[in-house]
Amino acid sequence: MASKNKRLLWLQSGGCGGCTLSLLNTEAPSLFTALADIGIELIWHPSFAEQSLDEAMHLLQRLADGSEPLDMLCLEGSVMTGAAGRFHLLPDGQSMSTLIEQLARRASQVIAVGTCAAYGGISAAGDNLTGAVGLDYAGNHPGGLLGGHFHTASGLPVVNISGCPTHPGWVLETLALLASDSLSAADLDPLGRPRFYADKLVHHGCDKNEFYEFKASATAPGQMGCLMEHVGCKGTQAHADCNSRSWNGEGSCLTGGYPCINCTAPDFADPGHGFFSTPQVAGFPVGLPTDMPKAWFVALSTLSKSATPTRVRQNAVLDRLTVPPSLPKKGKA
Ligand code: SF4
Numbered sequence: 223m224a225s226k227n228k229r230l231l232w233l234q235s236g237g238c239g240g241c242t243l244s245l246l247n248t249e250a251p252s253l254f255t256a257l258a259d260i261g262i263e264l265i266w267h268p269s270f271a272e273q274s275l276d277e278a279m280h281l282l283q284r285l286a287d288g289s290e291p292l293d294m295l296c297l298e299g300s301v302m303t304g305a306a307g308r309f310h311l312l313p314d315g316q317s318m319s320t321l322i323e324q325l326a327r328r329a330s331q332v333i334a335v336g337t338c339a340a341y342g343g344i345s346a347a348g349d350n351l352t353g354a355v356g357l358d359y360a361g362n363h364p365g366g367l368l369g370g371h372f373h374t375a376s377g378l379p380v381v382n383i384s385g386c387p388t389h390p391g392w393v394l395e396t397l398a399l400l401a402s403d404s405l406s407a408a409d410l411d412p413l414g415r416p417r418f419y420a421d422k423l424v425h426h427g428c429d430k431n432e433f434y435e436f437k438a439s440a441t442a443p444g445q446m447g448c449l450m451e452h453v454g455c456k457g458t459q460a461h462a463d464c465n466s467r468s469w470n471g472e473g474s475c476l477t478g479g480y481p482c483i484n485c486t487a488p489d490f491a492d493p494g495h496g497f498f499s500t501p502q503v504a505g506f507p508v509g510l511p512t513d514m515p516k517a518w519f520v521a522l523s524t525l526s527k528s529a530t531p532t533r534v535r536q537n538a539v540l541d542r543l544t545v546p547p548s549l550p551k552k553g554k555a
């Protein structure tokens with residue numbers, strides 16, 4: 223029996239639109255084919271809509287007052303609550319934050335797409351003059367626009383697909399699960415992120431793992447060595463599957479030579495230091511793997527450094543593999 227398509231409304235507020243740009247990198251099938259295949263009707267998106275402004279405003283009003291049903295609401299970008307919401311006004315003078323709240327309370331499923339919509343993200347960094355918050359979080363703390371601990375009528379909290387930007391696969395997989403009513407609160411981690419990607423670490427599958435094991439470190443972005451010790455990599459603490467689910471069919475921040483800045487975490491935008499630097503105490507990085515006692519890390523690190531093969535040490539500070547692994551000596555397997 224054919225099931226009814228779910229009606230999805232996509233809104234953008236305080237953000238850069240990068241999550242939509244990332245989503246457009248969906249390939250084989252394309253984004254719109256994929257949405258149709260998983261049973262979603264995209265009723266409006268500010269970048270893709272064919273409706274006129276009047277038609278769009280009329281639609282938003284009908285959805286907000288309940289005269290048209292709304293299954294899924296995706297918000298991209300933070301909610302700017304400063305100055306009583308006047309940093310983002312609709313053409314009719316209503317604040318966007320008011321509309322978002324009305325729609326969230328109508329929708330059966332509410333999805334924050336990107337770290338800004340989930341927690342405030344880059345938009346809330348620094349002095350945060352616009353009062354940017356996430357839908358149900360302000361940074362690490364429940365709160366945000368909806369007050370914290372929000373649930374839809376169907377009992378689901380806000381689904382936080384955090385990431386800056388989000389991987390198109392994270393968004394489509396989440397939407398597919400929601401469209402088939404196969405995502406429950408138990409499938410979200412304590413920060414509301416879908417566990418299928420948030421229960422993994424960026425460090426898993428990084429092609430710099432041999433360098434990490436021997437603590438053979440890069441000293442600048444673009445070098446082959448591990449970027450944790452000197453270049454700010456937080457891949458051992460970052461909850462995401464970026465090195466096992468490639469981006470654009472190619473790789474990740476790490477394969478591009480950049481450190482992971484933990485963009486799926488609520489407060490990633492305010493690290494208290496430059497993104498490309500690693501704060502250290504007594505020569506050891508401050509941010510260590512979350513589930514490893516510091517004393518073990520220090521002991522293992524010291525041991526590893528004393529056993530680093532020359533090949534690994536030399537390649538670590540070069541921008542391409544220069545010293546190849548040696549062949550077994552003749553007569554040995
Ligand atoms: S560069 Fe980062 S993600 Fe890669 S091995 Fe080092 S710590 Fe792990």
Ligand code: SF4
Pocket residue numbers: 385386387424460461462464474475476481482483484485486
């Ligand atoms: S590797 Fe880290 S910074 Fe890059 S997208 Fe993944 S979680 Fe974000």
